[in-house]
Amino acid sequence: MFTGLPLFPEQASSVAPQVDALYFYLIAVSGFFSVLIATLVVYFALRYRRRSESEVPQPIHGSVKLELVWTLIPLAIVMFTFVWSTRVYFAMHRVPPGAMEVYVVGKRWMWKVQHMTGQREINELHVPVGVPVKLILTSEDVIHSFFIPAFRIKKDAVPGRYNSIWFQATRPGTYHLFCAEYCGTKHSQMIGSVTVLEPARFQAWLTGDGSGVSLASAGERLFNELACVTCHRADSVGRGPRLEGLFGKQVRLAGGETAVADETYVRESILNPAGKVVAGYQPIMPTYQGLVSEEGLMQLVAYIQSLAAPEGGSPLGTPEEPAPALPEAQRGEPAPPPDRARDLGKP
């Protein structure tokens, strides 16, 4: 009827065919039942239409057999659907080892993307084809949602925590990137594009982008600037736990519990050091709440992650700056971003 009327989005990720298969299956199920019900209703309405004003049909009470049939068959169908769809969900969240990590910060009304290699982008994301990419998402202000229809993935960027999801692009091209969680005035303009490149062209893009400093190196610089290195020393004699080889391992906490040293744990430990103290250490670390931006936190996380690599991080020099004073009685109120400060001045 309409030329160029699209009905389905492009499939450009490894999970997209799985989601589409589920979608077509559900369309088939829905179509079958809708047509069945519609046909029966229309047929009965015509076949048993009222022929005289005085007719009284014979009453039918019901049928246990039929009730069972239309309880159990739908039940079986939905249980099957449940299992299938949950497996697809798992496939979206179980990140394959060696995935390329990309940090994404949502901010009204833009997406700020940082690659491990240091490239930064705004409202754009360049990824190579055929490589699993793990997105680590957070937000500086309100809840946003990172949505790439062609990849069939979406994840909320929630302030104060990290969410993640992964994808593997399968076709070079440029695709839409949307914010799917309502975030204020320009919600509908918080859009951008995802560019999928052939590996060679991706390499060229990487080198062509002039920033040069990798995320981990930026994190290392910050690590030194904040004098974290005074306590977290590589030679295990510092007042804080050694961070080399820590990332991804399980750590034993003072309370006897354990925690996995993942992105969220590292982030939490920077912002709320007293929360989950590693067994054997004193809770002496001050909070860095308000001193490090969300992007800075991601750089620190990337740096600590790089320390876990077998070859270790780069050797650390002795810092010259003194440790920052304890931010006493600090209420943990980070400096509001400029536009937020304006919002707070509401009547």
Add this chain to the structure above:
Amino acid sequence: MSTTQPGADARGEGTRPPAGPPGAPPVAEPRPSRVNYLNVSYGVKSWLLTTDHKRIALLYLASVTLMFFLGGAFAVLIRLELVTPPGDLVQSETYNKLFTLHGIIMVFFFLIPSIPAVLGNFLLPMMIGARDLAFPRLNLASWYIYTLGALFTLYALVNGGVDTGWTFYPPYSTQFSNTHVLAAGIGIFINGFSSILTGLNFIVTTHRMRAPGLTWFRLPLFVWAHYATSLIMVLGTPVIAVTVLMVAVERGLHLGIFDPTLGGDPILFQHLFWIYSHPAVYIMVLPAMGVVSEVVTCFSRKRIFGYSVVALSSLAIAVIGFLVWGHHMFVSGQSTFAGMVFSLLSYLVAIPSAIKVFNWTATLYRGSVSLQTPMLYAIGFIGLFTIGGLTGLFLAAMGLDVHVHDTYFVVAHFHYIMVGGAIMGYLGGIHFWWPKITGRLYPEWWARIAAVVIFAGFNLTFFPQFVLGYLGMPRRYHYYVEEFQVLNVMSSAGASILGVGYLIPMAYLVWSMRYGPKATANPWGAIGLEWETPSPPQTENFPRSPVVTWEAYEYAPEEEARVV
């Protein structure tokens, strides 16, 4: 079988109609000078201070109709804006306020009170043979509370509106939005108590005021549906009330309850919000299911297929519907395990809904089907609710929900349930009981035209949105990318048809109040206590309290019944 109760009066009211041809109205024409609830007293005061459940129902009818057309006006503006991809009709700020107010007004001030507070209020006492609800003054108070809540929301509206979306997600609603969140929140908080008191009144009335002989399994399914709805109202609404209160406190005093920069957790708000707001969907659609059960039986002249299964499935929907809220949070960062549990339970709630649809369909089998207007709406309901329910399966599927969450697919789905379901049920019910409410018949020809126009307009409006959603158009978008335009234009075209469709009944129903032919007590030949009292009824509903000796929907003598 059809025993005349002791003391039935000369007109034979209160007795079961003869087992013979039910087409013939069992009650004689009312005498012209008869006193009824409408003409028993006149003047504004007699309405604003009434404790008669029927008059309160009419107060609600006027209020929710006003709110419906207000919310509808916003919908018209939204659809007009979305005809073109760039936001060229209104500013983004305005657009965001339009969909927020459309949502708040339609959900809290139209859909939730629509069937329960208008039809439920009018019919529930009559259907169980009572003179009034258990607490008539509380009932009137509910209407005033509703009005007060609506006034707060209207205050927010005329002072510049509110732009958080009807979901009020923090931290946007508590720290970032600089619109009238507080006034709108207080409006919803207050309105919640109207809903709670109505539900409380219905439950007590159903338990304590049934006529002698009217056992639970003789109750009309409309009453069962309202009983289940009332449970949700009483147990769910307080949660949203206190949640809105927390948002208001956090916003007003900058406390850290939901704002992460102050130590709160925005996900907790989503839990508390959906604990109420998911069951709220069943507050909207369960009463409509009750209406459909009444209409389908009447216009098939047959007892409903599987009475007890349909009755109990209402309760099952109410109970299970309370335990599925987490399916709104599959992409929020909720734990995968919790997500799985919520997904599983969401699938389970589909079963009682499916059972109802199958039973309504089976009721038509070997019936005496008459396609008058209420039946057209009921059949429309069955079809649209089926589509709405089945697309719910897409959203309960975790792997698929990730893609369609917060897109137009969701918008289309819940409009199929709320407009295709709840409003079709509401209109069907209004037409069905219009003769009882006003004592007048509406023009049948116009009514059928309107029903068909609404059905067609609805599908043209919302079906393209399923496709849009799967293509990836997020909801609440003011600007959108060009490839979505064709479908958006289709949707807006449908909306204009739908809008006209809603104006037609408004016109002829108002007309019929004065010029419509007088209705008999039972114009449809329906079974039910409300049809055994004159149209319109007197203030006490029944000249004498009825005694019930027959089963529900006994259109033909029981002896002839068979079980297939």
Add this chain to the structure above:
Amino acid sequence: MTGASSHVVPVRVYVGVFAALLVLTGLTVWVASLDLGAWNTPVALAIAVSKAALVILFFMHVKYSPRLIWIVVASGFFWLAHLTAGTVADYVTRGWLGTPGS
């Protein structure tokens, strides 16, 4: 006097319940000062539940009320417990099954 809730309870029952409530209040303060490890909260809640049960059964006459009232009371608390459990389930299981973010 057909309403079961009109049952007249002897005054000594009220006084006995009152005494028990005071004792339990003292008990809960005392128990809080002991280190019971993970059991402090359950014990405190158990005492609170017993006190609430005494008030409901005797002061509020539920012991002498029809079954319907029992159902209303039970479903109120059961429902709250259920909703709490559903919400807490999310927080408790965030580390299970490979939470997003870990």
Add this chain to the structure above:
Amino acid sequence: MSSAAETHEGGLHPALAHHFESLPAQKEAATLGMWLFLAQEVMFFGGLFIAYTVYRNLYFDAFAAGSHHLDVTLGAVNTAVLICSSLTMALAVHASAIGRGRHAVVYLLSTVLLGSVFLGIKVVEYHDKFVHHLVPGPGFSAEALGVTGEVARSAETYYALYFAMTGLHALHMVVGIPILLFLAFKAHRGAYGRDYNTPVEMTGLYWHFVDIVWIFLFPLLYLIGRH
């Protein structure tokens, strides 16, 4: 109670509404309605209890720190005061049910008095929080708790919940006291007797419910990590 006898003779008691068959039927409806209202109240407070449960588990240290600043003695005394008021309320219902209107008046007024004592002690406690800058908001400071950083921030969440929960509870008492005074006035006029004391019973249910809420609030707010 002269009107009492008439009910049984077929005359209509003035309190009998037109749509009820009899006073007992009316009372049963009222009782069920009141209990449903209380179930609604459970869910209303329940929203706060859910938030409390989640945050207490997330920020236990902050909750313990915040709790340590509350005065257990005052809390315990207040619990006792409220339990006393529940007793007098129960006795008021009892007295009205057996037709001793004078006693009922005395018990109702005692309940009002005890309720006011509770609120007075609550004011003293709130004042203390105010003095120590523990009222959440721009003036909040966790100095008095001896904690800093994120713990101090979460302690503010604790106090936000503390004030929300106790404030809502106190509000329920503030609503209850005028009702009790009204009942005492009516009882003094001889409105309640053997056949009709529904308002006293219903208010009693409400008052006991308020007591139950406090029975939970006391250990949950005052007694965190006390050992």
